[in-house]
Amino acid sequence: MLSAEQIAQLRQWRHDLDKTSRWCILINADPDSMASAMALMRIIQGKVHSVEIARINNVTRPDNLAMIRYLRIPMRMWNPDKKNQYTHFALLDSQPGHNKAFAGVPFSLLVDHHPMSEDPSQDSAFAEDAVCIVRPELGATSTLMTRFLQGLKITPSSRLATALLTGIRTDTAAFGRSGTDEDFQAYRWLSKQADLTLLRRIQRSEYLMAWLPLFTRAFQSLTECPQNGAMAWLGFVSSGDLLVAIADFFTKVHGLHWIAVSGIVAETVIVILRGDGSRDVGRLAQSCFDDVGEAGGHRNLARAEFPLSVAHQEGNLESFVRHRLFSRKLRPIRRTQETPRPSA
Ligand SMILES: [Mn+2]
Incomplete structure (x- = not known):
């Protein structure tokens, strides 16, 4: 007042x-x-x-x-x-x-x-x-x-x-x-x-007409992941915001507990994670990608970014991301209060 x-x-x-x-x-x-x-x-x-x-x-x-x-x-x-x-x-x-x-x-x-x-x-x-x-x-x-x-x-x-x-x-x-x-x-x-x-x-007004082909790619590439999750791979996109918009869309799907939407922006692979809270996607992002780039976030939303070159060494990019999301238990979780959190 x-x-x-x-x-x-x-x-x-x-x-x-x-x-x-x-x-x-x-x-x-x-x-x-x-x-x-x-x-x-x-x-x-x-x-x-x-x-x-x-x-x-x-x-x-x-x-x-x-x-x-x-x-x-x-x-x-x-x-x-x-x-x-x-x-x-x-x-x-x-x-x-x-x-x-x-x-x-x-x-x-x-x-x-x-x-x-x-x-x-x-x-x-x-x-x-x-x-x-x-x-x-x-x-x-x-x-x-x-x-x-x-x-x-x-x-x-x-x-x-x-x-x-x-x-x-x-x-x-x-x-x-x-x-x-x-x-x-x-x-x-x-x-x-x-x-x-x-x-x-x-x-x-959540989407632009130009984004609709990306939704097609997202739906076509959508695959199940453990614990009622899913991942979509979009390949090259013009900005990380598009990945965020598509990941946010999938949070409206009842029964899908978490989603990882990934793509390449210039020389960087970006993985956007969203979840309903039943699984801590911030920890998931870290345990999957901490060793190759920046990864972090909160229980419901997280983000990981790493250079294209890292994943290239391991062959196909999509399978690189998928493999990491599937085998997260193989990697130790290191999380401290001071862990940098890229804005998710
Ligand atoms: Mn303000």
Whole structure:
């Protein structure tokens, strides 16, 4: 909740915005940052000369592409050469030290929910009178932006409310992973204004047309593994995200306790493991692939990566992976608290 004093400060900040200023809202685009950017745009529009949203990354996830399309989020790729077009910069859902692209940008506003960086910015000097609001206890920056809208008595459009709802849902994994009472209150408030049909359409955009041939490969190569598991081999794929999307699909199959979906991305073999918890796939990944590359994860989700060259020495890649998944008991399990865990 914002205090009366904080609301007064926010109103004053908005009131004092320079009518001639040209704002750029810089984000590392994901649902939370995109929604936050839309909210800030709504808050400062009309109070400044212009405001644009620029992203530093490519958006490739189908649900994020759907969010941009259905909610018509105006966004361009950040071009550092055009920095001089703007007089003010805002950074949302990130901190200057989080990405090289933020270096040297004199931010006037920072709103975020990540833990405060120990070394906030070596290269990025904040602008004079910069406002930094970091609330690490919150599940999403969208929650904070919702509080700002409430404090300013701005009723969000249904598209903006849907965006913020998507931001909170995504960052908290629909309150399954994180989220405080405050996130939940914001969520409930937004639900009244949001377009829930659109929200469902965004959530359901899990795959791209171009991925469908990979599903064919996955189904054709699917083989059973011990303890009600299965593995699929996809060969060369353009990114590890595709393997993740397909592995996640198989978690919806009742009776399948765990799945390993593998493929080759450039010079690396990637194995994505998902499970229903009846078997610790993090340990499985480690015991199978720890000796050839990086492997680890949690009970329900894990990942292993190793160089193509390792497996090549042992002949056929698919049988190499299969052999390891089948004969895991032959390898000792070494697992410590400090074991590196590739992001699964
Ligand atoms: Mn976030």
